[in-house]
Amino acid sequence: MTASRVHRAAPGAVSAPAARPGPAWLRLAWLYLVSRRAPTALALLAGCGALLWVALHWHWSVSGGPAAQVLFPLLTEAGAAAVIAATTYGPFGEPERATGRWLPYLRLGATVVLTAAAIGALALGSTGGQLPGGFAAMARNVAGITGVGLLCAIVFGGMLAWTGPMAYWVLAEAALADRLTTPWVWPARPPLDRGGAMCAYLVFVTGLVLITVRGVRESVRDTST
């Protein structure tokens, strides 16, 4: 066989399947979402919504105090934020960054879609009973804590991104128990409080912009531990 015959298909070889119909950008978005395990994330977000429904329906509550009243709702909100933060980690690293010029838009779109899905899932979950603070407080909390998770992913990498929402939950619970009212602890503020909402959405937008522009930190620890 000579080099001139290489371009021919080998006898009996099956030709490559034709590309699936549909716009290329849709396929790209789908592949990106699959690489970030977005379908699993959506299932987990639905699980958070279901957990909220159960907690409200069966009146799960630790006795007394504002911290105890929001313990389980805030936990589901922080859990949803942690799931979104965990999706930011990319498995391809440098090759993807070097070749994927649409990557910032994909990161932005995926994060916004997942945050909206989290709010939607928790809104459905809140039909199980009386959600403290209502929809406005829940949406604010989810957005703000998601921002914390995104910032954590940017600073510490994908492996530890979930620690941001978890740490914020612990801090918020302690602050609520201590009756601290700083707007940076937005779960402690009334649902329509301007200061709390500004802080929460500021953190979310900052995290969103940075994750869009920079992406998550590629930590050596992500692959070495």
Add this chain to the structure above:
Amino acid sequence: MTLTSTLVRSTPRQAPAVAPRNLARLLWVELRHNAMPLVLPLIAVLLWFDSYRIAATLPPLWVMRLFYILGQGHALLDFAPFVAGVAAWMGSRDGRRGTGDLVTATVRPRWEAQLATWAATVVWAVGAYLVFMAVMLYLLGRVVAWGGLPWWAIAVDGAGVAAVASVGFAAGARFPGRFIAPVTAFGTVLAMGLSSQTGFAANSGWALILPTMSNGNFGQDAGIFYQWLPDLPIARVIFFTGIAAAAVGLLGLSPAAGGPRLRRSAAVITATGAAATVAAIVLAVSAHVGPYGTVIPALHDAANDKPIAYTPVCRNAGIPVCVQPAYRPYLGDLAAAVGPVAREVAGLPGAPVRATQTAALFAAEQEHPVQGWVGQVVTLGGSPAVLSMPTGAIALPGAFGSYDAGFVDQIKVEAVHAFAVTASAFGNPGQAAVEAALLQHAGIPLPAQPNALGDSPWPLPGGGPHATAHYPPPVAAAAERFAALPASARHAWLAAHLGALRAGQISLGQLP
């Protein structure tokens, strides 16, 4: 060459005993490459903010300062989610990387290698817990003058950290993926939250095994007047150790974990762990609350029922007021409370000649099956009469929103009530009026008394503790009338009618 000419192969020598050294090396490698140290600074910050910062504001008694941290399990709550999440991450390492088959084919059995990673994770987590707890106890203990630490309760949380690390590791190994760390971490918090929900509400039964359950086992005067009973903490250590063993053993049951012998060992460890967990729950169910805490008959050592010896510290407030040395910081407040009351009743029959602190007990209500019993309060008894003060059962200044003036008023209210009413129940209107007059002369003006009584077991009707409560007008009028009498007249009337007053036979109209 024939068969007979072949050399007989000598019995192979036993392999050199290098395995332990190799295991130690493996453990060292895993310790160096473990992810746990990355979250330790975060845990330290949260432990300071959530546990230490609040505990440091509580009264300088170990039982008070550690109630929030150990009794209600906040130290474990601060550690558990992060330890579980990182342990899950470590356990999922080979699965995430897709190197499971590769490492299974190595010379070491798969389970053995996993054990090294697990051990390194647990060593980091428990080691950090011990170091952080030691620092926290040192800082909290600088103002604690007297009393011993609840070592077994500290061990419970250490075992709890090991258990959540083991469960997290097993979950990560079984379900590797990027979400296993957050799911395990938040699942652990959820479990702890449900544990708190159950633990706060329950008083007995299986719920005693929960580390966040303090009812009947952490509080009162434990470690001051009597020992910290180790019965329940021992059961909890067994519970957590069992969970840890079962979780680790489960990893060795898979066919890829190693040979049949190794898997049999894993099965034995799993079964033993599960049995220990069940046994601990059974032990908790068999528990009952005694005066010094929760007693588990199968674990109880009678030597722990021996009270702790001490030399009381006293101050003269008209009569000697004596407390346990751990309560020395409150001696001034107690003397300030008892002194004015003692002066008001001095010389009357049944007036106290001494006030002394008594132990606040766990199961006191079981020893006083009297209808209308209101809890552990100041009582008057003996001959000559002694005022007994279970100070540990009263909210001390700095605890649960209490403050010095409120504490002093509370002691005054209880001391006067003990003098005027024989039982601990509400008195009749005549007794209430005399009490009000005595309290006024002891330093609590009539208008301020509804507030002081609001914190007592005998609040006035008409509102909440500090709201719109008030004396019924006839009682208030009689109290003002009696209080307006000259001290000698008041004293003389009390000397003549004290027996009838205590027996509830004096009506408002009979008061001068």
